[in-house]
Amino acid sequence: MSSRSLLHANPSLGHRYYDLFRSQKFVDCSFTVEQTNIKCHKLILSAASPVFEAMFYGPMSEKHSVEILDISTETFRLMIEYIYTNEVDFTKETIENSIELYYSAEKYILTDLVALCLAAIQKKLRFQNILPTIDLSFHMDLQPLLQLCITFFNKCCLNGYQFMNSLKSNYYHVTKNCLKLMVKLSTPCNQLNCFIREWCHQECKRLGLSEIDYKLVFNDLELTELMQFSDRQKALGGEHNALERSKTHLLHECNHIERVYYKACRPLMISEAQSQISFTLKTDRFISLLGLVINSRLMPRNLSEHNQDQVYFESIDIEIQSEGELIYRGSIVDQKTQYNCDLNIMLDRNIILSSNDEYCIKLFWGRQAFGAEYPCSIQSNVVNGVTFLDHHTSMDCNGSIVKGIKYLNIV
Template sequence: MMSIELYQRINTFNTPAMASLSSRYEKLLLSENHSDCVFLVGTSIFRCHKLVLSAASPVFDAMFFGSMREKDAIEICDMNPKIFQKLIFYVYTARLDLDSDSIEDVLELYYGAEKYLLNDLIVGCLNAVKQKLRFDNILPALELSFCINLKPLIQICTHFLTHCCLNDVQFMTYLKNNYFHITKDCVKAIISHNKDLKSLIWFVFEWCHHECEYLGLKQNDCELITEDLQLDLSKLKTGYEEICVRIKKLSNTVERSYYKACRPFKIDSEDFEWNMTLRSDRFISLLGLIIKSRLKPLSRGVADDATVSSNEYRENLQIEIRAKMAVNNETGNERVILQHIVDKEHTRYNCDLNIVWDDAVVLSPDAEYRVRLTWQTNAFGAEYPCSLQSDEVDGIQFKDITHHFGSIVKGLKFLNLVV
């Protein structure tokens, strides 16, 4: 029997010692020396060691040393060789690198981790799924999640769909142009896992029309498909409007810390636009900007509108947000995701101007976004107060690229999508 002293020494291994042990097991796996069990996965053969596998998994332990122990080569029919190899490698080394794997591969590895009760691998796969979910893979991930019926995975995927997709106009646009067909059973499961059915109305509406095309039915036969779902599609517009209102009420405001005043930014024929970049460490839904309004001019002529007081002016500017598209890990072209116009808005001089748009845009943690403010010629001569401000607030990075010193952008209005 192992002594208490020896047990304590084993459990106080430092990191280099553990790494060395991992390296030894890796060499044992690769060399196939002393292997005593064989797995057949497709056309691939894996020679392993019963004791190592049994120590990691109670399923393997029962497979090799239980009353119904396997004696011959074990055939694995529900995993592909690449994923099974990654699972076995984790068992031997406790190392996991899923950065370059597709979400489909991660989902299959998660299935294997659940099958063999590898708890640490389950956690690693679920964390990787959270990081990899996007507009273009959420529906395939949902379909597969419900197919293998694993609750933790279903919870993560439905949470992402609800908070990052259903309330966002970008996802609606993406779905119209890049639709992925899911089964009616999957749609029913999504509905059953979503307490707020109103946010699902437009999604189900879109699915129904594609289902008609998929089944070769006419669009006026859509009700035949939706009767089984028990949703009233006539409430589509009302439900969507309520979603937009709710998003605005739940919005957060973040402002950069003020450090020092700088020379004002003056609008003229050479400087009539402001550019900055944004990065977020999480998924957020961007609802608006907070910028500084104009400095009150020292002398003022006759107002162009009798309703505008001497303390106010009419703000006119255009806001454009572009997502920087990465190609082969390098920044490539930019894609416009928002255009918003502030048209003759009554604004007080030298105060905060809160700009909110109707259609929120989702910022992804793996992308950089450029914000561009432009003014027309009627703004020439106007000055906006500039100041040095913090570059990061609450995980959101600001980088002003128009001027070297100072900024007119104070902060953002946004909604956290994943918590």
């Protein structure tokens, strides 16, 4: 049931206010927005916003229709409807509309709407739209929104290779001053260096300069401190050692989600006809995926229980796709694993999962695993905001071997 339906089913003050606006009864003020006239009630607007209060009841109060020049008709009406109903449906709004509504809320000092807009924009941020959002926030001087975007840029875009890969098809050229602020507020790292180099190459193209003028463009940014950091990092052991230290730190800080066990099912037997499984992962927030947890193999009947070395060596290939695009391919090779236990599959780099996007994860086994059995069970689909959707390829196996994930909350 929609929010509007809920309001009609349970009459409230917001419902009565909105009826006044919709019926246009007793209206006593008007706004002209892009040649559209919107009529409202001074008292209701003034109770919500000190700006409207000064506009209608202050010493410089407006007597005629107020002309709005910096907000679109759609967004201004959306803000007015929020004042009357105290709600807004952001699922129907683009990130651009949400930013304009945020600007409107700031302008009219609608504190609660400002917070709602920031929360909605945070959920809509993606690699594809972060640069234009930062650029717009910078030039409109929307400081809380800019800080939110810079945090996303630091924690999501500079925390792996996905952002730089997305720039190949979704590049947006921010202005020089915006870039300098981004660098100033970001943590120095190799991904930031790569982004700066890409910006310089694109700036050369924009200015009609040749590649030999790259140094002129770079030096104009005055970012010598960042490059000095890069040189110091190499002196400390290079990028590989830095990544290893970062990986060790992440493993100590990571969270673990485990699905709730319901009941056992027929085991999964790996064969030529069944050499892969897949499932869909979706999260209600941005997380950094570090690894998967699945069931290890069942101990073969011919292996003596008195044998102290009850282990085997696991090899699995992993693929992760988003909207049909491959974003990760990796593998574990001859990983020493105990039978009848948990198998931790740690990715060789963290993968950023965006809020409410679906990711298809596939696991592949080679011929050496044919005949191996893995315990399956029916488990919960949603745990702590993370949704697991198992893809069943056989009626004989309607359970899952996937027990959970290891991850970091990043936004």
